[in-house]
Structures are given as C-alpha cells and as structure tokens.
Amino acid sequence: MRNYLVASDLSGRSDHALARAAELARGDDDARITLLHVIDEAGPASAEAEDRLRAQAARVVPASVALRCVTLPGDPDETILRLARETGAALILMGVPRPRRFLQGLAGTTAERVLTAAACPVAVVRHPADRTWHxxxxxxxxxxxxxxxxxxxxxxxxxxxxxxxxxxxxxxxxxxxxxxxxxxxxxxxxxxxxxxxxxxxxxxxxxxxxxxxxxxxxxxxxxxxxxxxxxxxxxxxxxxxxxxxxxxxxxxxxxxxxxxxxxxxxxxxxxxxxxxxxxxxxxxx
Known part of the structure; x- marks a missing residue:
C-alpha cells in the first residue's frame, strides 16, 4: 500500500498539500492518505483540532479516497518524522512554510526541518492541485x-x-x-x-x-x-x-x-x- 502522509496546520496552505495527495491517490486502490495534525501549546485544543481536521478532510478529499485523520501531541517535526517511519510513508506532503519572525526563523520552519531529516521523499506544495504534475x-x-x-x-x-x-x-x-x-x-x-x-x-x-x-x-x-x-x-x-x-x-x-x-x-x-x-x-x- 502506498501511503501519503500529509502534515496539516489546519490552514489553507495545508489544503493544497492535502488536495495534491488526493489527486495522487485518486484511482489507486492501494493508496491511502494519513492526515496528521500535531497539537502544540500554540494551537487549538485536542477536541477542536480533531473536529477541524475532519472538516478539512471532508472539504478537500473525495469520499472514494482512503483516508484516516490523526491528531497527536508533541513537537511537530519529530512527530511527523516518527509517523512517517511507522506508516512507511512513500511521500510526506506539506504546505509552504508560513512567514516567521526573525528569531523564530533562525530555527527554520517545520517543513525545512522535516526535509533535512526525512528518510523518504518530501513534497512542499505551493499551488492548488487543479492539474497533475505533468x-x-x-x-x-x-x-x-x-x-x-x-x-x-x-x-x-x-x-x-x-x-x-x-x-x-x-x-x-x-x-x-x-x-x-x-x-x-x-x-x-x-x-x-x-x-x-x-x-x-x-x-x-x-x-x-x-x-x-x-x-x-x-x-x-x-x-x-x-x-x-x-x-x-x-x-x-x-x-x-x-x-x-x-x-x-x-x-x-x-x-x-x-x-x-x-x-x-x-x-x-x-x-x-x-x-x-x-x-x-x-x-x-
């Protein structure tokens, strides 16, 4: 089974990554999407995050595509990397990094840290999935x-x-x-x-x-x-x-x-x- 791991921050930026995963998985009976949101102190509470994640999935992913939603506490990049290993992800998909203040930017964005440590390919999705990657x-x-x-x-x-x-x-x-x-x-x-x-x-x-x-x-x-x-x-x-x-x-x-x-x-x-x-x-x- 080909598993696409989509890391969502519940924003429109991650909508693009999720839509691209759905486009890749559509028509492939062996494909599955794992939609992950990592809960941190600055984000919404667990119950609210789960509701928003399911709403995002329902809005973006066709019902014909196999998908499961996962919310986990922890450090975002470490949690993404751990779940990628556990699920044998073929591809990690993320939206473009959000703007950071200077001091935050020194540590890099989550996408940058995942890209520098992942054992599988990582996609940074900038545009809507309105056409294939042709x-x-x-x-x-x-x-x-x-x-x-x-x-x-x-x-x-x-x-x-x-x-x-x-x-x-x-x-x-x-x-x-x-x-x-x-x-x-x-x-x-x-x-x-x-x-x-x-x-x-x-x-x-x-x-x-x-x-x-x-x-x-x-x-x-x-x-x-x-x-x-x-x-x-x-x-x-x-x-x-x-x-x-x-x-x-x-x-x-x-x-x-x-x-x-x-x-x-x-x-x-x-x-x-x-x-x-x-x-x-x-x-x-």
Whole structure:
C-alpha cells in the first residue's frame, strides 16, 4: 500500500498539500492518505483540532479516497518524522512554510526541518492541485546520486507519461570565460560543445532505463551555478514540479544542486519534491 502522509496546520496552505495527495491517490486502490495534525501549546485544543481536521478532510478529499485523520501531541517535526517511519510513508506532503519572525526563523520552519531529516521523499506544495504534475523539472548531478532520485520518482508513479526535463548545471567553464591560449572562439565553442555532449550522453545512459516510461524526456545542460540555472529555467518555461535530491542528515543535508534545503523551499516558484540519497561524501585528505 502506498501511503501519503500529509502534515496539516489546519490552514489553507495545508489544503493544497492535502488536495495534491488526493489527486495522487485518486484511482489507486492501494493508496491511502494519513492526515496528521500535531497539537502544540500554540494551537487549538485536542477536541477542536480533531473536529477541524475532519472538516478539512471532508472539504478537500473525495469520499472514494482512503483516508484516516490523526491528531497527536508533541513537537511537530519529530512527530511527523516518527509517523512517517511507522506508516512507511512513500511521500510526506506539506504546505509552504508560513512567514516567521526573525528569531523564530533562525530555527527554520517545520517543513525545512522535516526535509533535512526525512528518510523518504518530501513534497512542499505551493499551488492548488487543479492539474497533475505533468511538466516535471528534474534537477540532478551527473553522478550516481541521480539514479535514486529518478527511481523514487518512478516508484511514486510520476514518470509514466510525464513531460520531463533533466537539468544539470556544470562547473565546466563556458567559452567566454576561458583564456584562449591561442585558440579561436570557434575552436573554443567546438570543444565546449563536445564536452557538453559527452556529459549529456552519460546522463542519458544512466537515466534511460529508469525514465523510459516518460512521455517526453528532454535534457538541459547549463554552465554555472545550479540555483542560477534553475531560476532561469523556471522563468523560461512553465513547470508543475521541481524534483531534486539531498545528501547528508540534519544541518549537514545539502541539496544536490548545491543549495541549502531552506533556500530551495523559500525560492522555488513551483511545487518541490526532495529525495534523500545518502550521506555526504567525506572530503579527500
């Protein structure tokens, strides 16, 4: 059974996450949604929270989708992570973090803390689920970490029929930044084209077996920093979902893109899924 764990703060932001889970689960007899609200001192009392959670579920989720509502006391991120482990969640879905005051923001939001510690993929849902996640931007490194991200996406049923673009930002210097060494601009451009084509071929060979069910599969290789390339891609085209991976645990977890998870959550203009792919590599001595 594929279990979607939706963390709700009883706001409209979590309505989006719940609606997306319902859209993913609809038509899948093996899918179930667990809707969780964690009760803390600042929130409503237990009975009121349970009533509001059930009302949210009735308002957003069709009766045909299997769902159970859970209210638990405790620390929000720790409780979400514990229930994800206990239910074997395939995906944790959360709304975008609410604005925080500066001192509160130092500790990060619940979504950021869950993303940096979860053992399963985490979705931060920014938009209403009025259409499927069809146009997917898959931001990957050109190494073995690309495979677990692609496989996780396939296990969630998001690859089949999707219009997917694989984005890789490379640290190879672009021709205008190179010292010519006597080479003409034409020669430099030819060498760059060959290097980029080689990178793309390696990515294609690595990912083809996992992403073969995609409806359309495109590759976009860009020079420079990954966050810059990502922002440009989002401006140039309209995507429904950004998917990337992260290594490490806790405060050490970094997105493969080279940005912190918090920065990615705050800056992404579209829905985001982050997939854990293992520990950070130790630096060479």
């Amino acid at each position: 146009r997917i931007l898959l931001a990957l490194a050109e190494d073995r970490s690309a495979l677990p991200v692609a496989r996780a996406l396939d296990r969630l049923g998001l690859v089949r029929g999707a219009d997917m673009t694989v984005l890789h930002a490379t640290h190879l210097p672009s021709p205008p930044t190179l010292r010519t060494g006597g080479l003409s601009s034409v020669s430099l451009q030819r060498l760059d084209n060959e290097a980029m084509a080689h990178l793309e071929l390696r990515l294609r060979r690595r990912l083809r077996p996992v992403l073969k069910a995609a409806g359309h599969l495109h590759y976009a290789l860009r020079h420079g920093a990954a966050p810059t390339a990502l922002a440009r891609m989002q401006r140039e085209d309209r995507f429904d979902l950004l998917v990337t991976g992260a290594r490490g645990q806790g405060a050490l977890r970094r997105l493969i893109l080279g940005s912190t998870s918090a920065e990615m959550i705050r800056n992404a203009e579209i829905d985001l899924i982050c997939v854990p792919v293992g520990p950070l590599r130790k630096p060479a001595i």
